[in-house]
Amino acid sequence: GAVVSQHPSRVICKSGTSVKIECRSLDFQATTMFWYRQFPKQSLMLMATSNEGSKATYEQGVEKDKFLINHASLTLSTLTVTSAHPEDSSFYICSAREDGWTYEQYFGPGTRLTVT
């Protein structure tokens, strides 16, 4: 089956620094990828839709200048958390929508971000 990877799986950073998270579709092309955030014991919340070659679409309440998304190729999207603060500590999950007639979405394993 289609595989989506994320890197890193865990990251700890100091408050005020920036962190980049990569999402890759390993064996398929994905024009569209999605970024979610999940706090402990809560559901996934969609942050933004990433489209290759164009600007990301952010959900209401998500700061686009704080969560920078770059979808530079059909297999890679990156999420950069800028000037991270402890409240940004969360589990970040991406999904990739396979190009083609099924448009099935596949989820990555997630990235645990801890800001100290």
Place this chain on the structure above:
Amino acid sequence: LAKTTQPISMDSYEGQEVNITCSHNNIATNDYITWYQQFPSQGPRFIIQGYKTKVTNEVASLFIPADRKSSTLSLPRVSLSDTAVYYCLVGEAFGNEKLTFGTGTRLTIIP
């Protein structure tokens, strides 16, 4: 996207059949029903998808009544490894649009 309602949590013993029901009263004609499973600190995993009546695969069955205002995920003979959160989503087939996750059902399997 149609809003879904699921029980917050359920417990079951190993070897039993577990049925998790999801309500989606405002489901649209073009909407499909999709269930995902999520283990702690992992991304969601697709379980099953259906439009009406019954769908079965190697891991689960999905029962959808004629009015499609609810659906039931059935897990046969559960084991400890089925302990997870199960999400019911309603939308276009195979995530043709962005997915909206509800609260999910936290299923705990008891030995």
